[in-house]
Amino acid sequence: MGTSAGDSMDVVESGRRAAERSDASAGSETRSATFRIWRGTATDGRFEAYTTGVSEGMVVLDAIHQIQAESAGDLAVRWNCKAGKCGSCSAEVNGRPRLMCMTRLNELDLSEPVTVEPMKAFPLVRDLVTDVSWNFEAKKRIAKFSPRAPDAADGTWRMQQSDVDRVQEFRKCIECFLCQDVCHVLRDHGKHDSFVGPRFLTYVAALEMHPLDTVNRTGELKEAHGIGYCNITKCCTKVCPESIAITDNAIIPLKERVVDEHYDPLTALVRLFRRKPQ
Numbered sequence: 001m002g003t004s005a006g007d008s009m010d011v012v013e014s015g016r017r018a019a020e021r022s023d024a025s026a027g028s029e030t031r032s033a034t035f036r037i038w039r040g041t042a043t044d045g046r047f048e049a050y051t052t053g054v055s056e057g058m059v060v061l062d063a064i065h066q067i068q069a070e071s072a073g074d075l076a077v078r079w080n081c082k083a084g085k086c087g088s089c090s091a092e093v094n095g096r097p098r099l100m101c102m103t104r105l106n107e108l109d110l111s112e113p114v115t116v117e118p119m120k121a122f123p124l125v126r127d128l129v130t131d132v133s134w135n136f137e138a139k140k141r142i143a144k145f146s147p148r149a150p151d152a153a154d155g156t157w158r159m160q161q162s163d164v165d166r167v168q169e170f171r172k173c174i175e176c177f178l179c180q181d182v183c184h185v186l187r188d189h190g191k192h193d194s195f196v197g198p199r200f201l202t203y204v205a206a207l208e209m210h211p212l213d214t215v216n217r218t219g220e221l222k223e224a225h226g227i228g229y230c231n232i233t234k235c236c237t238k239v240c241p242e243s244i245a246i247t248d249n250a251i252i253p254l255k256e257r258v259v260d261e262h263y264d265p266l267t268a269l270v271r272l273f274r275r276k277p278q
């Protein structure tokens, strides 16, 4: 298809408008901000200050990349999607666990240096990178999904939509481990051997409330996963970038199940006849 003179005029005009927009954005205020970034290991490290230019729309991860390019080529930082979906860029920004790629600079007070440091609940590798492999080991200790036999001869199941909907919230988790980082049981008390943390209590909730699952995990929740250590401070819920109601919708219902089945003999007896086998 050809292009008419009128079309050409439109192209020129739209190009001119784009150039004007570009000039306007280039002219939009670009100012500098200072970032105090943790450099080094846990035993041999310090905060170092870097000043870089910032402009509208930038997030903390942009500033970190810019600093890498300009003045700290060996700065270690983990990231992948830059879209809040891979869970790789977790760090602490001004003392709060956050995804660096989802933290806009215009949410921060740039008149003061912005502090960027690694998560505290896991061993530090270097700079902003922590070793989160403990989480993957903790996940392996949770009893796997085990569905009941199909309801129909064609191998399909029948479920209530409300039961399906209930676990969807938990499936939004991106495994950023920010909730693990903020939880005082792991962060301050180092109970990694005896407490799986809010991320994996949410994972257990997704399995326990799954309408097809047949396993009863209340025993392992009480013993190996240490649900009793959680004192419902809700710090985990406050930092979750997926807005999962970790405490209200996952941990509290699991605690109720554990109490019902392990501390209330009458309910335990009733459940024995009504619910999944142990």
Ligand code: SF4
Pocket: 182, 183, 184, 185, 197, 198, 229, 230, 231, 232, 233, 234, 235, 236, 237, 247, 251
């Ligand atoms: S509510 Fe429980 S799991 Fe969440 S941060 Fe507090 S103690 Fe940790």
Ligand code: SF4
Pocket: 172, 173, 174, 175, 176, 177, 178, 179, 180, 198, 199, 202, 239, 240, 241, 242, 243, 244, 246
């Ligand atoms: S529950 Fe939320 S904060 Fe915790 S790992 Fe998943 S997405 Fe991150």
Ligand code: FES
Pocket: 079, 080, 081, 082, 083, 084, 085, 086, 087, 088, 089, 090, 099, 100, 101, 102
């Ligand atoms: S880079 Fe993927 S969540 Fe930030």
